[in-house]
Amino acid sequence: MAQTDNTATQQTSPVVLGRISGLYGVKGWLRLYSYTEPREALLAYESWLLRVDTEWLWMAVADGRRQGKAVVARLAGIDDRDAAARFIGADVAVPRAELPEAEVGRYYWADLIGLEVRKSNGQRLGTVAHMLATGAHDVMVVHAAGEAPDAPLREVLIPFVLDRYVLKVDGAARVIDVDWEWD
Numbered sequence: 001m002a003q004t005d006n007t008a009t010q011q012t013s014p015v016v017l018g019r020i021s022g023l024y025g026v027k028g029w030l031r032l033y034s035y036t037e038p039r040e041a042l043l044a045y046e047s048w049l050l051r052v053d054t055e056w057l058w059m060a061v062a063d064g065r066r067q068g069k070a071v072v073a074r075l076a077g078i079d080d081r082d083a084a085a086r087f088i089g090a091d092v093a094v095p096r097a098e099l100p101e102a103e104v105g106r107y108y109w110a111d112l113i114g115l116e117v118r119k120s121n122g123q124r125l126g127t128v129a130h131m132l133a134t135g136a137h138d139v140m141v142v143h144a145a146g147e148a149p150d151a152p153l154r155e156v157l158i159p160f161v162l163d164r165y166v167l168k169v170d171g172a173a174r175v176i177d178v179d180w181e182w183d
Helices: 006-012 039-044 079-086
Strands: 012-023 029-034 047-052 055-067 070-075 092-096 115-121 124-135 136-143 153-157 166-172 174-176
Touching: 012 039, 012 047, 012 070, 012 079, 029 039, 029 166, 039 055, 039 070
Parallel strands: 115 174
Antiparallel strands: 012 029, 012 092, 029 070, 047 055, 047 092, 055 070, 115 124, 124 136, 136 153, 166 174
């Protein structure tokens, strides 16, 4: 039986760091909604992968800056508002291999999505579908395990608070152990 190398796939797959939310000015600048912390960390990359419809396009970043609470950037070769408009709504990503290693106790959301969530006793609770930022702390949205095929999807929110609700993250085993009870 063949095995898939999840690590190799993760290293080459694009990690979405933001989204193009609109236009800024008339000279082709774009307004970005950045998922990075700090927001302008998105500008540290010389080029981005932009998902336009279903296609990934490499685009060089010509210029960028923080503008109030937003981040704005201009792509190389895009010098007017009409040319920039085609990118509104595009995801902004970089290959996983270009991201710096996460500090101990910190995790990229992209690395948590798809991990199995289980209680410390080994009972499977579900799978991380996506993450939410709430201001106070991040929250895992977990699709519940063991539901009947015709049952409506059940989502459970679990605060991603280390040493309180999240006991252990084992990326190699693709498991998150939690101290959490279903409602």
